[in-house]
Amino acid sequence: MIDKTHIVKNNKTMLYITYAIVLAFIVFNFNTVFSIIGYILSLATPLYIAIIIAFILNIPMRKIEHLYGKKIKKRGLKRGLAMATTLILALLLIVLFSSFIIPRLGESITLIITNIFNYANRLVTLVNDTMAKFHVNYAINYDSIQQGLATLDLNNFLSKSGDLLGNAGINLLFQSIGIFGFFINVITSFIMSLYLLANKETHLRQLKKIVTFLFGYKESLVIFDIGAEANHYFNGFVSGQLLECCILTSLMYAGFRLTGLPFPELIAFIIGLASLVPMFGGFVGFGISFILVLAVEPTQAIIFTICFVIIQQFEANIIYPRVVGGAVGISGLYVLLSLVVFGNLFGFFGLLIAVPSMALIYAVGSRFINISLYRNHIEVTDKSIKKMSD
Structure with a gap:
């Protein structure tokens, strides 16, 4: 037997x-x-890009579809109208950005490049005079700066900047398949994102089946729970951060335009773009813009600083809590830790996903620890650790 x-x-x-x-x-x-x-x-690179595009477009599309749902009951028609409205709004934003903002930015950058030696001379003179007033035995050598600007390899600088911003993959893509292939991938990704949006419930159901088949019933429940929490954090953070960036840029532009500061479009755009990185991103944009204003009009640097502080405080204390809300409820220590870790691992892209990723890790870790302590009948307070009875 x-x-x-x-x-x-x-x-x-x-x-x-x-x-x-x-x-x-x-x-x-x-x-x-x-x-x-x-x-x-x-x-499968086009699929990853399509998922990112679909995730971003789904944020406004979901709200638009909800509005249409009050009047239209047919699901297919409601979904089609919501997708069309979302794409029209996205196209309008692209046209507005291309026709108004990009030309203004181009004019400012061209003017800066044309007068870069004059601006550098003013900045060096201002720094040296300030050092002399405070009896500091230090002076900047303008000849070496001028020589460095004259011999600046712009292509090499842009290439290194791209690497620092985590664009090594894009550079490799251009070298391996060429510009034509890159645009083919972009178009393919966009079409795939439309399919994902049109049938998102079906694709999510298929994904759940695959996960359940691979990991089993109990494990799949845990994975779906974590996925739902991740969607909550990333959805709230991305939508809130993008909206907050647009509001901050608009406020900065209006303030700089009213106070007569030079290059209001450029410095508002720099500060708004830098604010995508939480905590210190806005201050990095402020530092770059301050040097630019100081080089062009040193007397207006104080006005720029006052204007920035007023708008930044208004945005941080009134707008940011209402726009972003409680989507990411972690302390500043974990925010800074996430920016350092994810920035070192994934570059500029890591900085963008650092905060919601840390919020997800914090939430899942806290839940796991609390459940484990509860099962072992352990209660931890600020003052003591107690072993509770069954």
């Missing part, structure tokens, strides 16, 4: 041996395996 227990044990033993062999192969050939996996994953 066949011993089924013996067969099961042998099957488990073979499974463990196979697992150990595969793990050893991966460890000793880590670079090769990692390269192969990276290549396989890169084949």
Whole structure:
């Protein structure tokens, strides 16, 4: 008679041996395996871009669809009208940005490049005079700065800047498949995002089936719970941060225009774009803009600082809490930690996803720890740790 227990044990033993062999192969050939996996994953690059586009477009589309739902009951018509309205609004924003903002930015940048030596001379003179007033034995050598500006390799600078901003993948894409292939990928990604939006419930159901098949019922419930929480944090943060960036840019532009500061479009755009990075992003934009204003009109640097502080405080204390709300409820310590860690790992893209990612990690970690303490009947307070009775 066949011993089924013996067969099961042998099957488990073979499974463990196979697992150990595969793990050893991966460890000793880590670079090769990692390269192969990276290549396989890169084949679906348009899908990743499509998911990002669909995620961003879904934020306004969901609200528009809800408004249409009050008048239209047919699901297909409601979804189609919501998608069309969202695309029209996105196109209007692109046209507005291209026809108004980009030309103004181009004029400001052209004027700065044309007068860069005069601005540099003013800035050096101002710094040296200030040092002399405070009896500091230090002076900037303008000749070396002028020589550096004259020999500046703009292409090399832009290339290095792109690497620092995490655009190495884009550069590789241009080199490997060319500009034509890049635009083909963009168009493909956009069309795929429309399919994702049109049938998002179906695709989510298919994804849930795959996850449940791979991980089982109980584990899949945990994964779906984490996914729902991730969607909450990323949705609230992305929509709120983008809206807050637009509001801040508009307020800065209006304030700089009313006070007669130079290049109001450019410095408002710099500050607004930098504010996408929470905590210190706006202050980085302020530092860059302050140097620019100081070089062009030193007497207006104080006006610029006062204007920035007033608008920034108004935005931080009134607008930001209402727009972003409680979507990301973590302390400043974890925000800074997330920016450092994710920035070092993923560059500029890491800075954009750092805060909602840390909020998700914090929420899941807190839940896991609290459940574990509860099951072990342990209560932790500010003053003591108690072992509770069953």
